[in-house]
Amino acid sequence: MSALLEPKLALARVVGAVSRVHGGGGTSLPGKLLVRMDPSAIGVLAARLPRGSVVVSATNGKTTTATMAASILERAGISLVHNQAGANMAGGIASTLLTAAGRRGTIAGELGLFEVDELWLDRLAAQLHPQAIVLGNLFRDQLDRYGELDTIAERWTTAVSAGGTAARARLVCNADDPLVADLGRDRADVVYYGVEDDTLELEGMAHAADAKHCRRCGAPYTFDAIYLGHLGHYHCPSCGQRRPSPTVLARSVVLEGVRSARFRLSTPEGEADVKLALPGLYNVYNALAAAALAVALEIPLADIVTGLESTKAAFGRAETVTVGGRETRILLVKNPAGANEVLRTLALEPGSHDLLGVLNDNTADGHDVSWIWDADFELLAGRVRSATCSGTRAAELALRLKYAGVEPERITVVEDLSHALARVADDYLDEGDKPPLYVLPTYTAMLSLRELLVARGEANSSWR
Amino acid sequence: MAVSATEGRVLRVCALYPDLMNIYADRGNLFVLQRRCAWRGIDFQLSGSGLGESLDGGAHDIYYLGGGQDRDQQLCAEDLVAGKREPLYEAASRGAIVLGVCGGYQLLGESYTLGDDQLQGVGLLDVRTVREPGQRLIGNVAIEVHLDGDVHVLAGFENHGGRTHLGSDAAPLGRVLKGHGNDGRSGFEGARAGNTIGTYLHGPLLPKNTWFADWLISTALGIDTGALTSLDDSFEREAHTSARRAAGV
Numbered sequence: 001m002s003a004l005l006e007p008k009l010a011l012a013r014v015v016g017a018v019s020r021v022h023g024g025g026g027t028s029l030p031g032k033l034l035v036r037m038d039p040s041a042i043g044v045l046a047a048r049l050p051r052g053s054v055v056v057s058a059t060n061g062k063t064t065t066a067t068m069a070a071s072i073l074e075r076a077g078i079s080l081v082h083n084q085a086g087a088n089m090a091g092g093i094a095s096t097l098l099t100a101a102g103r104r105g106t107i108a109g110e111l112g113l114f115e116v117d118e119l120w121l122d123r124l125a126a127q128l129h130p131q132a133i134v135l136g137n138l139f140r141d142q143l144d145r146y147g148e149l150d151t152i153a154e155r156w157t158t159a160v161s162a163g164g165t166a167a168r169a170r171l172v173c174n175a176d177d178p179l180v181a182d183l184g185r186d187r188a189d190v191v192y193y194g195v196e197d198d199t200l201e202l203e204g205m206a207h208a209a210d211a212k213h214c215r216r217c218g219a220p221y222t223f224d225a226i227y228l229g230h231l232g233h234y235h236c237p238s239c240g241q242r243r244p245s246p247t248v249l250a251r252s253v254v255l256e257g258v259r260s261a262r263f264r265l266s267t268p269e270g271e272a273d274v275k276l277a278l279p280g281l282y283n284v285y286n287a288l289a290a291a292a293l294a295v296a297l298e299i300p301l302a303d304i305v306t307g308l309e310s311t312k313a314a315f316g317r318a319e320t321v322t323v324g325g326r327e328t329r330i331l332l333v334k335n336p337a338g339a340n341e342v343l344r345t346l347a348l349e350p351g352s353h354d355l356l357g358v359l360n361d362n363t364a365d366g367h368d369v370s371w372i373w374d375a376d377f378e379l380l381a382g383r384v385r386s387a388t389c390s391g392t393r394a395a396e397l398a399l400r401l402k403y404a405g406v407e408p409e410r411i412t413v414v415e416d417l418s419h420a421l422a423r424v425a426d427d428y429l430d431e432g433d434k435p436p437l438y439v440l441p442t443y444t445a446m447l448s449l450r451e452l453l454v455a456r457g458e459a460n461s462s463w464r
Numbered sequence: 465m466a467v468s469a470t471e472g473r474v475l476r477v478c479a480l481y482p483d484l485m486n487i488y489a490d491r492g493n494l495f496v497l498q499r500r501c502a503w504r505g506i507d508f509q510l511s512g513s514g515l516g517e518s519l520d521g522g523a524h525d526i527y528y529l530g531g532g533q534d535r536d537q538q539l540c541a542e543d544l545v546a547g548k549r550e551p552l553y554e555a556a557s558r559g560a561i562v563l564g565v566c567g568g569y570q571l572l573g574e575s576y577t578l579g580d581d582q583l584q585g586v587g588l589l590d591v592r593t594v595r596e597p598g599q600r601l602i603g604n605v606a607i608e609v610h611l612d613g614d615v616h617v618l619a620g621f622e623n624h625g626g627r628t629h630l631g632s633d634a635a636p637l638g639r640v641l642k643g644h645g646n647d648g649r650s651g652f653e654g655a656r657a658g659n660t661i662g663t664y665l666h667g668p669l670l671p672k673n674t675w676f677a678d679w680l681i682s683t684a685l686g687i688d689t690g691a692l693t694s695l696d697d698s699f700e701r702e703a704h705t706s707a708r709r710a711a712g713v
Contacts, residue, residue, distance in 0.1 A: 143488065144602050144623055148533040212483065213535070336489070361710065367603065368621045370667035373492030393710070395702035399671055402699050403495050413702060 005044055008037045012098055028087040031094030042090065043127035045097035046112055048105060049081060053112030053128045054293060055121070055169070057156075058136025060338040061286040062088065062115040064278065065136060067314045068290035070113055072307030076299045081109035086315065088117045093124060118152050119145075126165035132296050133160070134172040136289050138179045139229055139337035140210050140374075142366030149210050153179050161186075172292045174285065175246040176231040182215040184244065193292040194246035195227050197253045197263075200281060202226045216241050228281050229337040248292040250284050257348045258318060258329055258438075265291060265308075269301045274308050279318055280345040282338070287311075316446040321459050324425030328437040332446050334365065336374035339440075346438060347379045354437045355380070355387040356424050358417060358445035359397040365442040369393045372400045381405030385435050389413050390420035391445050417448050425456075469691035474507040475681060478524040480548070481532070481540045482512040485568060488623070488667025490530030493565070496670040496677045497526070504693040506681070515543050521554030525684035531566030531666050541571050541583045549586050556588055561684050562660040564589075565669060569654065569662030570626055589655045589662050590631035591646075600625045604711035605643025605665060607653040611679060612689075617641065618673050619707035620665030628664075630655055637663050642711040659683060672707040674700040 016030030034041045046053055056066045063086045070082050083096040093114050100108045116124050118138070125133070135156065140149055159166040160183050173184045175194035184190035205212070205223065211230045213220055219238030226232035235242035249266040256262065261276045261284050276283055287308050294304045313319040316332045331346070333339040346353070361367050377400055384406050389398040394415045402408050414420035424437060441449050453459035477497060482490075494510060501508040513519045532540060544552075556562050564572035573591035576583040585593075606619045618638060627647035630636060636646070637654025645653035646664070654663035663669065670677040674697060682689040 140487065144621075147600075148487065150533050150535055218535075218539075367710075368488070368623065368667075370488045370492070370621060373489035373495065373668040373671065374486075393706055395699065395706040396672070399699045399703040400492075403492075403499050403671065408696070408699060411699070413699075 005038060005041060006103075008034060008041070009098060009101055012037070016095070016098070027085045028089065028091030028095050030098055031087075031096070032091035034098055035090050035094045040127070042094050042097060042124070043129075045094075045101050045107065046128045048101070048107040049109060049112045051078065051111040052131040053114060054132045054134070054297070055125065055128060055130040056113075056115045056134040056136070056289070056293070057118055057121045058134070058289075059118060059139040059141045059335065060341075061136050061282060061289070062086075063314045064283060064317050065134060065286040065289045066113055066115040068287055068308055068311045069134075069293050071311045072290060072294045072299060072304050073111065073113065073297070075307045075310075076294075076303040078111050079109045080111055080113045081107065082113040083115060086115065088115045089120050090124065093128075119155070122155055122159035122165050125159055125169065130166065130169045132170040132172055132293060133166055134289050134293050135180045135183060136174055136285070137177045137229075137231065137337075138211070139335060140371075141335040141337075142368070144366055144368045145363075149179070153215070156183055170296050172289065172296050174231070174289065175244045176227065176233070176285075177211070178215060178221060178230065178234055178243070179211045181244055182241075190244070191248060191292045191296045192244045192246040193248035193288040194243070195231075195250045195253065195281070195284065195288070197251055198225070200227050200253055201232075202228075205230060214239060214241055228285070228341060231285070248288055248295055250288055253281065253284055255279065255281060255345070255348060258331075258345055263287075265305065267291065267295050267301055267304070269295070272301055272305045274305055276308060277311065278313055280341055282341040283318075315450070316441070321453055323421070323437060323439075323453070323458055326434050326437055328439060330439045330441065330446065330449065332443065333375070333440045334443050336371050339375035342440065343376055343379045347383065349436070351435060352383050352385040353435050354385055354424060356420060356437065356439045357387060357389050357397050357401070358391040358420070358439070358441040358449065359389070359393045360391045360442045360445045361393050362444040364444050369396055372397060377401055377404035377406075384410055387411045388420050388424055390415060390417045391442065417445065418452055421449070421452050421456075468505070468693055469687050470504050470506050470685065470693065472507075473685055474509060475501050475526070475684060476509045476524045477511070477526045477528060478519070479510065479512045480519070480527060480529040480544075480568070481514055481536075483514060484536040485530040485532040485540055487531050487533060488566060488621075490528075490565060490667055492668025493528065493530075493670040493677075496668075496674060497681065500674065500677055500695065501681060503695055506685075513548070515539060516547070519548045519551040521551030522558070524555065524560060526561045526563065526680060527552065527555055529562075529564045529568030529571060531568055537567045537571070538583060541576070541585065544571055544586055545584050552586055552588060556658065556660045559659055561680055562588060563680070564662040566622075566624065566664055566666035569664060570628065572660065572662050573628065573655070574631070576626060588660045589657055590633035591628050591655050591662070592631065593626040593628045595626050601627075601644035601648050601664075603643055604707070605645070605653070606641040606708055606711035606713040607638035607643070607645065607665070608641055609638035616675060617708060617713065618663070618665055618669070618676060619704060619711050619713065620669050620672055622664040622666060624664050628655070633657065637661060641713050672704055674704070
């Protein structure tokens with residue numbers, strides 16, 4: 001098998017090299033070719049990893065959770081094969097394995113760490129045979145691509161059930177997401193994580209919240225606390241189903257605007273204070289997911305804490321860059337739940353801001369931009385000094401801001417992103433006190449933004 | 465300046481199952497109605513009616529029913545037929561607007577057939593929906609609509625597995641310019657019977673088509689659309705153009 005694979009690996013590598021020379025940024029191209037030549041290539045290459053693989057999937061937070069897990073595992077001395085550029089379907093994972101594969105059946109790494117697209121979880125688990133799977137959350141997202149939430153939940157259920165492709169993987173599940181927690185119901189060895197902090201409770205469920213009804217009996221859940229979207233503490237008054245008790249916990253959470261967050265981490269091994277260089281409750285959840293995975297892999301608590309604390313923002317996820325000499329944060333928004341957490345985090349910052357919102361409707365963003373009406377842009381009303389709207393559907397974002405209560409005279413539509421970037425970078429150069437600039441791009445907008453910043457010399461070109 | 469025709473008027477809107485039938489950000493429609501009333505000094509009153517809750521067929525000017533996940537839609541279908549059919553007929557017969565979007569459109573029809581299962585609808589529109597094998601009908605869409613003698617374009621996004629077939633008593637809402645429409649074949653989109661309207665242009669339909677929001681407001685209040693105070697709609701027009709362009713019109 002592997003003798004036959006070698007020439008295919010070589011060919012896929014050549015294609016990748018040629019594509020890079022010609023400026024192709026597609027990190028998944030060689031992998032796609034490899035999988036086409038040999039559909040079992042991912043399985044064959046992953047089998048070379050002496051410690052096997054672990055997989056992270058979720059609607060929101062996959063890349064950051066995997067980045068945090070990588071930081072922890074590397075601190076523990078484990079060398080990784082990790083799809084850190086975020087290409088998380090078969091092509092991307094095959095490319096990552098291809099890069100690491102050496103001659104005569106070797107591979108440069110002990111453990112595979114893969115973030116995996118929600119829709120690809122079952123198919124990739126069939127090849128990767130992961131020893132552990134982190135299931136973070138399920139929110140409504142790009143319905144034109146993913147379909148409704150119940151459909152994804154069903155696919156995940158099939159994958160993790162007896163006879164499924166991930167039946168033998170250890171599960172690491174978010175106890176606070178009823179859709180996800182339910183997947184571990186029939187398993188004895190699930191590592192659950194969750195938040196327990198009264199001060200974070202929201203007054204009610206977000207408008208766009210999903211998963212309001214018991215996965216078992218269909219009755220509405222009673223939520224005793226809601227922290228984020230439909231994440232919180234819940235029970236079913238009809239069949240008695242309730243949130244599992246997590247063994248990896250965050251307590252005493254302190255959210256420090258767009259900069260950082262602190263919490264008291266509790267694990268079966270002990271407790272410790274953690275200070276993240278990433279903001280928002282959503283990143284506390286990502287940190288818990290990474291910590292719970294580390295617990296499942298028996299990594300010492302000290303490595304977990306230092307690994308989390310040294311994690312820097314993943315590409316575009318609260319990443320800080322300099323635009324026109326001004327500190328600028330890039331906050332990826334791609335669906336209502338994620339956008340709401342970003343907006344909630346922004347609203348913690350005092351004063352007013354300049355905004356650059358970039359709404360694209362390319363395939364990777366979802367062709368349907370309806371979701372912006374589920375995101376609570378109202379949180380920004382009265383806080384925006386200027387809003388520049390850009391991207392393929394810029395005008396619709398501008399309208400959303402107007403109906404959210406941002407004064408129309410503060411809103412400008414500049415469809416072309418390079419012009420929009422020049423506007424926010426240069427137009428304010430002469431003014432004295434410049435408020436902070438926040439860029440809220442969709443996924444493909446974030447990639448374009450990165451290219452433009454590199455061209456302007458304001459970001460380096462490395463794909464982290 | 466003449467006294468506005470809307471001075472002191474009230475628009476009463478009832479959202480049906482607002483916490484379940486909202487999958488494509490249907491609340492955008494309610495925001496647009498609310499803001500456009502507020503900017504004109506029209507008092508906007510919004511209420512909701514959920515599972516097991518009563519519905520007053522005489523108390524509202526617009527009844528809105530959005531789209532939901534299959535499972536939620538089934539719960540709502542049963543509840544609609546059991547407890548809300550009569551009030552909706554009462555509302556429709558006195559000329560109130562009943563607007564069904566996406567799944568809401570399907571439920572305003574006679575039935576929804578999925579394999580051997582059949583969901584009964586309210587039957588306000590003479591349409592039947594069947595989930596046929598084959599791809600879901602997904603994408604940007606634009607339709608041409610004739611309302612009160614004027615020709616307009618509605619632009620939006622559709623995403624439905626069901627194919628909806630018009631009965632002899634139903635008129636289509638519009639003609640498909642780009643996209644799939646009711647069944648991907650007939651060239652028709654949506655259905656209309658008096659002021660009961662159904663469409664597959666889902667979720668935030670009104671932000672992309674504020675002319676239609678104004679038509680709904682004025683029709684619900686029983687006045688000419690021209691009698692509404694005009695607003696600065698430059699962003700609204702750009703958004704409409706953007707949605708049309710996405711559909712290729």
